[in-house]
Amino acid sequence: MRRRTSLAAAAAFSVTWALAACGIPSGKSPEVIGDAPSDFDAASGTTPEEFLPTNDAGETVQNYLKAAAGDAEGRNDRLLAFTEAEQEFSDASSGMDLLADKSITLESEDSVSAVLEVTGSIVGRYLPDGSVLMHSVPRQYAEKFILEREGFSEAWAITEKPEQVVLDYSYFTQSYERAPLYFQAGLKDLLVPDLRWIYRDLEPEAERLLLLGWLIQGPSDFTSFSARNAIPEGASAKSPNVDGTVQVEFAIGEELDGDTVEAIAAQVAWSLGLESEFALVIDGENVREGSLGDWRDWNAIPNELRLQQNGYFIADERVWEYTTDQQVTDTSTDHLWVGFGVDGLRQVAVDAGGQIAAIVAGPDGDVLQVGAVGTTTREVTAELGGDLSDPQWLGADAVLVIDGGMPKAVYLNSGSVQELSVGTDVTSIAIAADGRRLAYVEDGLAWVAAVSVDADGNIQASAPKQIGLDITEVADVAWSSENYLWIAGQRDNEKLFRVALDNSRTEVQDGIGGLVIDQIAANPADPVESTLNRGEPVLVVSGGILYRVQNVGLDAVVADDQQVQATAPFMVLQ
Known part of the structure; x- marks a missing residue:
């Protein structure tokens, strides 16, 4: 599972920039730019790593390709920080393409404008429900980015870019962690995992709400062949922290039998990783209290x-x-x-x-x-x-x-x-x-x-x-x-x-x-x-x-x- 114990921060790495700080004249040959360094130690808590434009054109594009990571609701705001004016981005419901084998080439640059080409392979797509769809045959990617700025010391702004939001696949693997959901196998006291991925630096309540939203949507097509959602369709959820105790509250609007309540509690405990005591509230009534340990045997991998x-x-x-x-x-x-x-x-x-x-x-x-x-x-x-x-x-x-x-x-x-x-x-x-x-x-x-x-x-x-x-x-x-x-x-x-x-x-x-x-x-x-x-x-x-x-x-x-x-x-x- 995820965050049962604190995950170590991703290992930091360093790279050497191929582009001199002063840039290159437009008449010189294109130059390939390496990955920008990232302060991964700073991203190991709940403060999201921030990517912004800089006075280096290559680094600005590098950062742009990582900025989509994080809270989905703030995605466009993070991307707009790189643009000169309001621009269109692909709808969040379509997910984010994952760009691997990335190469950034600076084709031309002067003090106030730059043209860069980004090439690589689209290996998959991160979907809004936290799942990943990988392509059996990667799709080639080649897109131009045009940047402008007012003066040499100013940060660059992206004025032309592809509409489809792309996320650096290497950064995705560092900044998103396993967040499996769990669904009931038939009518048995047995849960089946359904693999999802979540940004690792969300606030706890925001993380719980996101996971609950995915859980309410039900299992993926693959998992739905062998498992079902005990939570009835049409439910809504919230998860406040009340006097230090996590509450998971569902609005369902129908009476549930005891077995269904128990299955919902098991799904919630496992999907949210609630090792500490929590309260399950359905339609305003506190129906169950416990922690993941109370439903440990719903997972078929033995405890010891x-x-x-x-x-x-x-x-x-x-x-x-x-x-x-x-x-x-x-x-x-x-x-x-x-x-x-x-x-x-x-x-x-x-x-x-x-x-x-x-x-x-x-x-x-x-x-x-x-x-x-x-x-x-x-x-x-x-x-x-x-x-x-x-x-x-x-x-x-x-x-x-x-x-x-x-x-x-x-x-x-x-x-x-x-x-x-x-x-x-x-x-x-x-x-x-x-x-x-x-x-x-x-x-x-x-x-x-x-x-x-x-x-x-x-x-x-x-x-x-x-x-x-x-x-x-x-x-x-x-x-x-x-x-x-x-x-x-x-x-x-x-x-x-x-x-x-x-x-x-x-x-x-x-x-x-x-x-x-x-x-x-x-x-x-x-x-x-x-x-x-x-x-x-x-x-x-x-x-x-x-x-x-x-x-x-x-x-x-x-x-x-x-x-x-x-x-x-x-x-x-x-």
Whole structure:
């Protein structure tokens, strides 16, 4: 989540200006201008970073391309500070284009006028509801900016510019932070996150009002496939601070049952990150008080997972444990599935209750075996082929598997099988902790589909969207947080990535070297305590050797002074 603990300020950086302070005559060749420095330390509180025109033409345009960031209601006022007179800007409802790979060229300049060209790529758009729509193919950007001023020492004013508001993408990634909204998964006490981004230096009440406005609008199209808004349509909201206690007040105009009130409170607590006590007021009546901790178990990522840095893998047809203190063992009094073994064991999944689902190679092909820890597993006699992989628990009665390239749900009580229409050549799957998002690999690319589960347990998958738009040769995926994926693939010389589900952020894991990662398993980040987008541990297999992914690089897992040979790493969310 966001701001559970204070986020560190973005790292400051310095650049060298290519343009001399005196400018260049119009007869000289165009000159490329570097990024202007920003005082990022000053932007780490609730005082917004301010960008204004200066007596340097290049710096003025640099600042203009950052000035749209911030409170949406003040956007035009911030931009008008750069213009000589009242000018038109694209409507705020259309969002802001995100400009990457920016280059600013000073084409001509004298003491009172300058012409600059800005080029780059429009990689996406930040929308008014806090979501980001990234383009699968960036659009080329090339626009002229004409500036004037009255004298050499005066600040420049932009007299001609493109109407569409553009925001420097690099600055967007520094000044906007995760602000996921949460919606109810059907009628269950379960929330599904819906990734949004918010300017990090808003005043607390303004921030709450903005988030509440987004929350009232409901889930995105993608999330609405698997979750619904408990807040009725047509509601309005405000959030004053009364005697030091945050109040969230809704005007709804209809009577709500207790379950709906509880779901609204859970959505509000999680979406606004209300770790301190708050009061929920509906139509003037105080209906619920509490803090996020009261609805902690509405999030499927376990509360104590961050303290259980255990991972598991298969070696010698047995389940082994990589322990919190970085030891390797095939015995455990706490985790009874450790040491489970059977001839032909290839892959294992363990649910929150300790049930085992195992893919076992048999004489006629692969079979699915299930059973409780400490009991003999039984073969599932469902109609499955003989090429099975990647078992994943979906509740206590269903297991997802890949069967001949097709993800299928196997219902253990009835023995029925249901295909998920997400692909026919799938090589890897990873279900989110909430069971409502399915990541998978097909044709060397990473994809995510939303999953819906009806009252009878039947599941459906939405149309998928690609994650990691420029990452190919993908071998495996895992959930690094509720809103990010680990992707083991290829982009230039980079091999391992954490990618936001909207593709707006891609973080490269450094220090991989020449290793090719075949498999990956990871605990997701704690959605409350962690400001990071990764949990611990993260285990990968490369060339049959088990490695742990560190902040930088990989460390081979060693036992008895030997590198551990392993396959099929997995985690258990308990």
